[in-house]
Amino acid sequence: MPIQPQTVPIQPHPFAAALREDDFNAALVRLPTDRPFALPALHDGASREVRWPRDGGRILRLRTTPWEGASALYFDFRLNDDLHVQLPPGDELLLTFFLSGHVTGEIGTAQGRPLDFRVDRALLRTPNRNGGYLIHIPGACRNNFVQFRLRRELLPRWLHALGVRLPARQMSELVDRDDGRVMCNAALTPRVRDCLARISDEPTDRPAFVPLFHARATELLTCVLLDLDQLLRPARSDDGNGSAAAGTVRRLRALLGDAPARAWTVDELAQRLDLRAARLQAHVREAEGTTVYGLLMAQRLALAARLLRDTQLGVQAIAAEAGWACHGRFTAAFRRHHGMAPREYRLRQAPAADAGA
Numbered sequence: 001m002p003i004q005p006q007t008v009p010i011q012p013h014p015f016a017a018a019l020r021e022d023d024f025n026a027a028l029v030r031l032p033t034d035r036p037f038a039l040p041a042l043h044d045g046a047s048r049e050v051r052w053p054r055d056g057g058r059i060l061r062l063r064t065t066p067w068e069g070a071s072a073l074y075f076d077f078r079l080n081d082d083l084h085v086q087l088p089p090g091d092e093l094l095l096t097f098f099l100s101g102h103v104t105g106e107i108g109t110a111q112g113r114p115l116d117f118r119v120d121r122a123l124l125r126t127p128n129r130n131g132g133y134l135i136h137i138p139g140a141c142r143n144n145f146v147q148f149r150l151r152r153e154l155l156p157r158w159l160h161a162l163g164v165r166l167p168a169r170q171m172s173e174l175v176d177r178d179d180g181r182v183m184c185n186a187a188l189t190p191r192v193r194d195c196l197a198r199i200s201d202e203p204t205d206r207p208a209f210v211p212l213f214h215a216r217a218t219e220l221l222t223c224v225l226l227d228l229d230q231l232l233r234p235a236r237s238d239d240g241n242g243s244a245a246a247g248t249v250r251r252l253r254a255l256l257g258d259a260p261a262r263a264w265t266v267d268e269l270a271q272r273l274d275l276r277a278a279r280l281q282a283h284v285r286e287a288e289g290t291t292v293y294g295l296l297m298a299q300r301l302a303l304a305a306r307l308l309r310d311t312q313l314g315v316q317a318i319a320a321e322a323g324w325a326c327h328g329r330f331t332a333a334f335r336r337h338h339g340m341a342p343r344e345y346r347l348r349q350a351p352a353a354d355a356g357a
Helices: 152-162 168-176 190-200 209-226 228-238 240-258 266-272 277-288 292-310 315-321 327-338 342-356
Strands: 027-030 047-051 057-067 070-079 083-087 092-100 104-107 121-125 133-137 141-151 182-187
Touching: 057 209, 070 209, 092 152, 092 190, 121 228, 141 152, 141 190, 141 209, 152 168, 152 209, 168 277, 182 228, 190 209, 209 228, 240 266, 240 277, 240 292, 266 277, 266 292, 277 292, 292 315, 292 327, 292 342, 315 327, 315 342, 327 342
Parallel strands: none
Antiparallel strands: 027 083, 047 057, 057 070, 070 141, 083 133, 092 121, 092 141, 104 133, 121 182
16 A cells, blocks of 8 residues: 655745635635635645735645545644635545634535534544535634545555455445535544644644654554544444444343353354344444454453463463363464464563563
8 A cells, every 4th residue: 555755845825815725625715704715726735824814813734645545634723713614525535633623514504414523533524415514713713633535435445454344334334425424523542642642742833844744644544544443433323223233242242251261153142142143243244344253253362362461370271261172273363363372472461561560
């Protein structure tokens, strides 16, 4: 998967009225009047800081391309007057992270569904072919955000290369839906939060911010895609099917946790959960992107890893506790999952455990 290096200069540019900022694909309109104001056309890979007329303030804007088919945009609004941004329909997924500010918006027009922008949230939405978006940026405060525009047809390739699997229905909605649906507005995962903190801590008034932002954007997008399944999971309870699947998996995990070493069959598990075997498989695939057997193996391996870290049990005893009658098969499964043998895993974890004590 190519990650294209790109270093772009920060160049000041004078204000020019009534010109369109093509890359952002937006018309900036000064409120409450209808007189149009816009930024000069900004070429790909350019950064500008422009003075806003009359009422003061500035906009710092940077665009870079961390991955093929992905654009990362950084905006820092410091305006003394409100702005109204109309985004026409597009073809890309929009993923936005607000670092500070009080931006609001609607899908389509002022009467459309609201967009709930929040700091410390990941807002992922599909393109809206019926009217675009309407964004309100308040003046007299700093509004700072990072946004990714992602080519949807490349998403399956990116996730496959990173080893991330999503339920087929979820993937189809991400790639094909074009009604402005908010796919998630989820709390950040720890590593995504750390990436954003490193971006917000960089001083933007230095030329070094440009290559640093490119590096941070590449890191941030990688972490987002690795954690995409986790970020999307809360959205799966939006409808009855998603809620039922998540509930089934919770009950299944509890059942497996009570007797991890039992020689479970799918039919037996389905019977315990009052489901048909095919229905159980469908719920697990929808909620977790795997099979019942895959979930069982993952839970057993997680138990084995915990016992290796936290107990002095021998490896053979841990294998039996986690459901393996054959020590060799346990070692092979553990090595495939963790990339090392159980004894090596225990040795590597020991220093961290001693330091914590």
